[in-house]
Amino acid sequence: MPRGLLIDLSGVLYAGDAALPGAREAVADLQAQGLPHLFLTNTTRQDSAQLAAVLAGLGFAIAPEHILGAVDATLAHVRQRGLSPYPLVHPAVRAAFAALARGTPDAVVLGDAGEGFDYASLNHAFRLLMDGAELIAMGDNRYFRGADGLSLDIGPFKAALEFASGVKATVIGKPAPGFFLAGCRRLGLPPEAVLMIGDDAEADVAAALAAGLQGCLVCTGKYRLGDEARCPKAAVCRDLATALATVR
């Protein structure tokens, strides 16, 4: 039995701009129960504080300090390394990265820029990489389920820039083992005592298993029939409520 949980947000608590059926009650039950947990997200259109506000709007009472997000982790990484970033990220988080820029960028930072992934911006990033900048990706997800269907996430654009430039990206969020381990440290638990629950068979579940955690795939969000084959050693549950019932 796990002694703590890491829980993905998008596709597990909500999809597009709506809470998933039963998710609000499942989270409230979990909070009442007191099992240590943290929400671990590669969502890069908001930092933790903005995410908490979005979640509140969807009916979830989750404090920012219970969210470990790829945006905050990437900002910390850029600060710690003293890098000057070119942020190819969503407008909502651009200012936080732009505030760290000094002179010519020496790091291209990729988030889920959405419509911001246009040719001119990608080309600018590519030229910086060809001139020696490093490439930092907040995540490596293939796609997410948005309000109008499956949509391209960071991973494809990371793949594009890597292929064009020959520069290999450093990934900060999932599936990087360090991101899961940072979550375990925040919970004060060893990885083997922690269960990761997510809808991305690779970036959430297989990657958590690879980092030494337990894993559970939920069949909501971006889940498509057959995804379980990508994380054969994980538990599979219908949704968050069902997953939480197994650890009670």
Place this chain on the structure above:
Amino acid sequence: MPRGLLIDLSGVLYAGDAALPGAREAVADLQAQGLPHLFLTNTTRQDSAQLAAVLAGLGFAIAPEHILGAVDATLAHVRQRGLSPYPLVHPAVRAAFAALARGTPDAVVLGDAGEGFDYASLNHAFRLLMDGAELIAMGDNRYFRGADGLSLDIGPFKAALEFASGVKATVIGKPAPGFFLAGCRRLGLPPEAVLMIGDDAEADVAAALAAGLQGCLVCTGKYRLGDEARCPKAAVCRDLATALATVR
């Protein structure tokens, strides 16, 4: 000694919108000399007829039938297979592909769409792939040298869509062996008797060698110091005139 030549266009005859120094004279000399040759191009912003017109504007007298282009080869492939394409291509060649579309597309066709590579179009292509469409790429080049510097070509966007969807693309132009061999057939020569001259160490030169041709890398266009390491068995020449001098 080669008995025929395949010659790349962009980066060998011209770069951006200007003829390269000495290239006009080199081509005129070649035409006077009579060595069988064909221009083999992955340029996908024009078909052969449009390319001949562009070349005329740059001072090259080259007939469309002396150009074997990835656009024409891709149109032929789509027609032959009876596919209904979704063309993510440059506006100048979009109509030719759109004319072949009937109902729901069953093939995403990638050309160098330039500014057309926006999030909405890439996402639309991705969703078609997830619904079972196949992926056809006119080329697989990483980048080209445009008027204002190195710019992303088809390859990175092919990599992005392949990564997102898990669908592997069929490449029609270089580096596909079939494209080089089609050029050799048009020349009526066996591959080993044909020399490919290009500025792309991989898509032009290493790929030609892999298809059984001879290869020569020219240090114009997108060439960057060290590129010769990507095609170690090829000749290396300063430019087209120098390359042609070696086969006289």
